Amino acid sequence: MARVEYQHSLDALEASLQEQGSLVLRALRGAVSALESQDTELCDEVIAFDDEIDTRYHRIEKLVEEILAQQSPVATDLRLVLAVLHDSIHLERIGDQCVTVAKLTKLASELEPRHDLAEGLREMGERAEEMVRIALDSFAQRDVGRARGLVELDELIDRTNRRVADKVLALAHEPGSQEWGMRMVVVARCIERVGDNAVDIGEQTAFLVTGEFHEFSDASH
Template sequence: MTRDEYQQSLADLRADVLAMGNLVGSRLDRALMALSTVDEAAARAVAGADDEVDRRYLDLESRCIQLLARQQPVASDLRFVASSFKILTDLERVGDLAVNLAQYTLAADRKRFEEVDLSAIGDLAREMLDDAMVAYRTDDAALCRDIAERDDELDVLCQRASERVVRELIEHEVDEGDSWAVEELLDDVSRLLLVVRDLERVGDHAVNIAARTLYMVESDPALV
């Protein structure tokens, strides 16, 4: 492979990682929409489309390994390929979390805890992911650090939502003699808490992407 071909292969890798980010982001958007509107058709579409993300992940992972093994990249290129490799893993896991959200929509009675606002959490987590991919595309170190700061805000929103769920569970009236109703209520509470946890994890993966991009740009993954 000539030097020009090698540089083109690096450019192609970045473009394809960004394309996977767009794919995962669209899956997450659809899962969040399904969650907020209780759209079962949209939820099923997300839950049944994980194979495409997995195939892209495996293909790009293989290309990263080939670049590392065959081309022996110099320091800056090595950081780029290694960071891209790790970012792919984070994106694949966000894709899995989108599937989790879709499955929650299909399984739970979202009308039971309508007062628990998940939209603000989902919007912030999605924004962080989008900005993380912008930082990767533009080598924006300042944006990487901004994403890490916003993660504190996301953690606070998630904590408040979890506390609200638990408080409403305590205050919720249910016939304790109806074991089926009690079990159903507890299942919904459990799923709702898992949704909050998964949205928080989307933010964590955005922070991971930002840290890996910062390492790629400055050879230092420290966000603070």
């Protein structure tokens, strides 16, 4: 394969990742909006849309296989191929988490929501969307500093997640709100995992630029 054609394949691979990222952001925006408005039709759209995200993931997987088979890339090129594959997996997982949020929103749509909890979930969702966008942008720009900044944003999501959980525990003596609250605990956990996946994408940016993989924070803490 000529170098020009090879570079075109690498560029197409990275462009495919950003396209998958755009779809995931669309799904995340839809899931958060459906949660806020209790729109069950929008929930169905988010659930159905996951097939397109999965298709993009499998397309990237195939492109990676072709590049590895035809060129045997080394050094920076190999890191790019591996980083794109890892990032695509994390994006596919975010798509799955959006589906779970949409399904739980549908299940809870007949229940009476607690608006104080719903506000915390909306805040988490908007921050998670911001994190995914920053993760994708920092990868495209090879901006390790911006990627590392995802850790601080993730901690803000974690704090809100804990606050939501504490409020749900306080609903133990309110039977009418408890079931809705328990479903929202799982929703909050899904959104929190979106933030974790965004950080994982940021770590791949650092790997691509430096050639070494390090977690940005110690998960044991």
